[in-house]
Amino acid sequence: MALLTQAPKGTQDFLPDVTPKLQYLESTLLQTANLFGFVEQRTPTFEHTELFVRSVGDTTDVVQKEMYTFEDKKGRSITLKPEGTAGALRSALEHGLLNGALPVKVAYLTPCFRYEKQQAGRYREFHQFGVEMLGAGSPAADAEVISLVCQCLDALGVGDISLEINSIGCPKCRPRFHEALRQYFSQYKDKLCPTCLERLEKNPLRILDCKDPSCHEIAKNAPVVLDYLCDECGDHFTGLKKRLDAMGITYTVNPTIVRGLDYYTKTVFEFISNKIGAQGTVCGGGRYDGLVEVMGGQPTPGIGFAMGIERLLMVMEANGAPFPPQVTCDLYIATMGEEASVKASQLAADLRSEGFYAETDTVGRSLKAQMKYADKIGAKYTLVLGENELRENRAQIKNMKTGALIDASLDQVVDKLYEAVLESSYIEIAESQTLEFKE
Numbered sequence: 001m002a003l004l005t006q007a008p009k010g011t012q013d014f015l016p017d018v019t020p021k022l023q024y025l026e027s028t029l030l031q032t033a034n035l036f037g038f039v040e041q042r043t044p045t046f047e048h049t050e051l052f053v054r055s056v057g058d059t060t061d062v063v064q065k066e067m068y069t070f071e072d073k074k075g076r077s078i079t080l081k082p083e084g085t086a087g088a089l090r091s092a093l094e095h096g097l098l099n100g101a102l103p104v105k106v107a108y109l110t111p112c113f114r115y116e117k118q119q120a121g122r123y124r125e126f127h128q129f130g131v132e133m134l135g136a137g138s139p140a141a142d143a144e145v146i147s148l149v150c151q152c153l154d155a156l157g158v159g160d161i162s163l164e165i166n167s168i169g170c171p172k173c174r175p176r177f178h179e180a181l182r183q184y185f186s187q188y189k190d191k192l193c194p195t196c197l198e199r200l201e202k203n204p205l206r207i208l209d210c211k212d213p214s215c216h217e218i219a220k221n222a223p224v225v226l227d228y229l230c231d232e233c234g235d236h237f238t239g240l241k242k243r244l245d246a247m248g249i250t251y252t253v254n255p256t257i258v259r260g261l262d263y264y265t266k267t268v269f270e271f272i273s274n275k276i277g278a279q280g281t282v283c284g285g286g287r288y289d290g291l292v293e294v295m296g297g298q299p300t301p302g303i304g305f306a307m308g309i310e311r312l313l314m315v316m317e318a319n320g321a322p323f324p325p326q327v328t329c330d331l332y333i334a335t336m337g338e339e340a341s342v343k344a345s346q347l348a349a350d351l352r353s354e355g356f357y358a359e360t361d362t363v364g365r366s367l368k369a370q371m372k373y374a375d376k377i378g379a380k381y382t383l384v385l386g387e388n389e390l391r392e393n394r395a396q397i398k399n400m401k402t403g404a405l406i407d408a409s410l411d412q413v414v415d416k417l418y419e420a421v422l423e424s425s426y427i428e429i430a431e432s433q434t435l436e437f438k439e
């Protein structure tokens with residue numbers, strides 16, 4: 001029976017105490033992306049397995065160990081998306097977005113699925129916010145995308161996150177680097193994990209990203225990619241740094257970042273927090289100039305990033321970042337008797353159509369229990385409807401904080417509440433003085 005009351009390992013429920021935070025976070029991210037011209041794109045939760053094998057790369061941990069792959073009823077191999085870029089590009093190609101004005105700029109919020117060991121900040125279903133910019137190959141595009149991450153973090157009030165950048169070169173300069181890596185790692189064949197032994201021939205860069213402690217230790221002294229960049233990649237990296245400096249974005253160059261997906265070229269970057277434990281990478285991204293072509297499109301440069309929503313929320317909470325106040329009930333209408341309950345339903349409907357949050361009894365509680373409930377949900381105002389009120393067509397709206405009473409005819413409740421709410425919000429503003437208005 002436990003299966004019926006326990007979510008699968010590595011998944012989590014987001015309950016009503018957290019979802020308002022997520023909604024705020026997600027809308028802030030999308031709105032910030034809009035300021036840079038990125039517009040939301042939604043793609044399916046599953047794609048053909050081949051799409052990820054080809055784009056993410058068949059020597060990556062994601063493809064080799066982490067994908068949720070199954071056959072559908074017609075024997076097609078289907079995979080729940082482990083990341084957002086492949087689907088975003090597939091969609092852009094399928095719908096000819098690249099034939100329009102470049103760059104194409106899309107943003108997305110998506111669930112992702114990876115069969116990983118569950119840890120704090122590491123789940124089997126998690127969520128990403130990401131963007132992709134296609135058709136822009138200059139370092140200005142890299143700077144813009146990185147600056148978007150900074151602006152998102154700023155808008156959410158998260159400081160204390162460090163940016164690390166690196167360049168992992170292009171197909172022109174990479175063979176020389178791969179050769180150097182092969183030579184280096186060949187000395188440690190007996191200490192590499194079996195997966196990395198295979199990678200040694202096929203894709204030695206991947207060894208740098210292996211989580212196995214022994215491989216990780218050996219990788220520390222491996223050749224550094226920045227020493228092998230061709231002129232074009234070197235200039236590109238310099239161009240990016242120049243722009244980050246100009247924008248006042250602080251960063252460190254970390255030559256060990258290679259990223260876990262095969263499609264990256266040139267710039268790669270990570271935003272890291274040291275406040276949420278071992279899984280501190282909140283955002284990862286980079287350039288993938290060969291990917292569109294791998295997927296069957298015309299050669300088209302691209303760059304993007306993905307941010308883990310769960311980790312972002314953890315960082316916000318660890319940093320004490322502000323969240324909007326909880327929405328509380330404007331008016332609770334307590335009732336006595338059937339007729340009053342009918343009237344309350346009508347009043348509540350009127351209030352809601354004017355944008356108020358109104359509640360009335362739907363459980364059949366006593367008046368005392370209704371008032372207790374109103375208190376529990378933090379209702380700002382209450383109104384009691386009984387026989388007298390109905391007969392006289394008047395009731396009193398009570399301010400629960402001050403106890404002040406407002407006399408209103410039942411046809412005026414909406415107007416009176418509107419006046420009262422307006423007045424009390426003026427008072428609150430005057431009292432706090434710290435409330436900031438965002439346009």
Ligand code: ATP
Nearest residue numbers: 116121122123126260281282283284306307308311
């Ligand atoms: P890590 O090194 O932590 O495994 P990654 O390199 O696999 O991360 P990406 O594929 O770049 O991660 O995904 C981008 C972001 O998505 C990460 O920076 C992280 O915030 C988030 N993320 C990745 N995997 C998970 C997961 N299993 N659970 C929660 N968030 C995740």
Ligand code: MG
Nearest residue numbers: 061062116260
């Ligand atoms: Mg990973």
